[in-house]
Amino acid sequence: MSNNERILAQENQDLAKTARIKYYDIVLEKGAGAIITDVDHHQYIDLLASASATNTGHSHPKVVRAIQEQAAKLIQYTPAYFANTTTATLAQRLVQLAPGDGDKKVAFGNSGSDANDAIIKFARAYTGRSYIVSFTGAYHGSTFGSMSVSGVSLNMSRKMGPLLPDIVKVPYPDQNQRLDGEDDDTFSKRLFEQFKLPFETYLPAEEVALVLIEAIQGDGGIVKAPQQYMDLVYEFTRQHGIVFAVDEVNQGLGRTGKMWSIDHFGIVPDMMSIGKSIASGLPLSAVIGRRDIMDSLDAPANLYTTAGNPVTSAAALATLDVIEEEHLIERSARLGQIAETFFHQMAAQYTFIGDVRFYGLNGGVDIVNQAGEADVEATTKIIYRAFELGVIIISLRGNILRFQPPLVITEEELNQALTILAQVFDELNAHQLALPESDNHIGW
Ligand SMILES: Cc1ncc(COP(=O)(O)O)c(C=O)c1O
Missing domain, CATH: 3.40.640.10 (Type I PLP-dependent aspartate aminotransferase-like (Major domain))
Structure with a gap:
């Protein structure tokens, strides 16, 4: 049993159901900037920033x-x-x-x-x-x-x-x-x-x-x-x-x-x-x-x-x-544009990407089916695969990718995260992604 599994199994006995919106089975050990590390030493690029609560990044030295x-x-x-x-x-x-x-x-x-x-x-x-x-x-x-x-x-x-x-x-x-x-x-x-x-x-x-x-x-x-x-x-x-x-x-x-x-x-x-x-x-x-x-x-x-x-x-x-x-406001605007351009490119390439909305490093990306309706299943596949590949991203309202990294994320980390997402979209398009076995009811 991994450290993640062991601690979660214990916590599951004690923690009220309503205290957690279920996404990934990880237990966090530490964070620095836009990178978080779990108790089994896996590292993730954080595109959630503790629900937009760590704009300055994790444990900023100052x-x-x-x-x-x-x-x-x-x-x-x-x-x-x-x-x-x-x-x-x-x-x-x-x-x-x-x-x-x-x-x-x-x-x-x-x-x-x-x-x-x-x-x-x-x-x-x-x-x-x-x-x-x-x-x-x-x-x-x-x-x-x-x-x-x-x-x-x-x-x-x-x-x-x-x-x-x-x-x-x-x-x-x-x-x-x-x-x-x-x-x-x-x-x-x-x-x-x-x-x-x-x-x-x-x-x-x-x-x-x-x-x-x-x-x-x-x-x-x-x-x-x-x-x-x-x-x-x-x-x-x-x-x-x-x-x-x-x-x-x-x-x-x-x-x-x-x-x-x-x-x-x-x-x-x-x-x-x-x-x-x-x-x-x-x-x-x-x-x-x-x-x-x-x-x-x-x-x-x-x-x-x-x-x-x-x-x-x-x-x-x-x-x-x-x-x-650190000029984080300008940084949010500038890096947000890189992310926005990327998602628009993806939307042009893949029909399952619907409306793309970006205001700074702050984006909502709709995942839709052929009829243009919310596709919760595809969204779950995307975010779960991203997690497997080392990117933490969650959904809003079931079918919207929530893109809110710490504003201190480096350009390199941002590009790395976008490259992983491009791979995930490609895999979804090729029907290579399945729902996670254990929990297909993740999210809100
Ligand atoms: C817009 C908005 N208002 C209020 C809150 C509540 O903040 P807290 O969870 O710190 O009570 C949130 C939390 O997600 C929020 O997004």
Whole structure:
């Protein structure tokens, strides 16, 4: 029995089913940059970056050093009671980094999920209204609040209701909603009509606190809303005094080739949530928003013992330094283009590759059958074979390849991963790939 098998067999006895989305039978030992190593010493090129939570790569030396130095000084004193220099410095830096010149404030959390809960709380408190509009295909997290505004998996609401009341979901303008030959303009207007339908039939706009959106949906399939659609929705919120908030947990911090995904649209949100990569994967999240909105709640309406913890804050400051010093935003844009070109070439060659969407080192690639429909089986074959050949890539929504390597991936590693994927596509085309024997139900 390999080390991987032995540890997984043991863990299987202890770990709740819901705690893992099943993909590959590996147990990780270590990571450096874009390379991860398992307990049997196999190395993989990581095209997942811990679910977009390690944009600076695994165990970046500068981040490691910052964590070690801070840990030696003060691991934790809850910022809920007393300030510390590191957290205070980070608060100032984040406020400056968020889009817009207006006055802003920050509130820390431990996860992207609780940051989205915080957005709900602040928006309700500020407006004195209760309704929230969010989108199908959204993943906002796993707490009751963030789960209630999500719309990407039945398992996120199954058996756990009732969820948060007064949530309305409207269709996200993704490619599956687009009619044949429909241009951005017509598509945006048609989907905006669908956005407005609840408001015209049962949802008084003056009772709506918040519109919460991923400007580019992550788990929904790396899908970008058209500019015009975003403008229409944003303008609607201006007309009706509704808070407009963006979830940057997955797509923020350089992932899309810009600092924030909302920067692609030239819109300044009232609030935004960040998490995942902010502390290179340590548990830290934040909500940054307009000062008047953020001042609408009093302590202890939104605080957590470890939120903004000194060690996670030190990791975040080092992470932001690395993003700047190593020009990771430009790097994401440049290397993303290499990957995008590759997948377009593959799409021209193979009919099973459908829509290709890339925004920085951040791609969604649809795998489809001859009828152009989602092909989950082929997707499973592809990602499993890639894994066998030393590339970690997973799927979204069953049939979308999720391409999100650490932004520090070297060009050589990237090309190596693409060469392996080209081989996998060739093998699928030649009907040489089978489903993995043990587990053909991998993925979401
Ligand atoms: C867009 C988005 N928001 C929120 C979350 C939740 O973050 P966390 O898992 O840190 O609670 C995620 C996680 O995948 C996400 O992708």
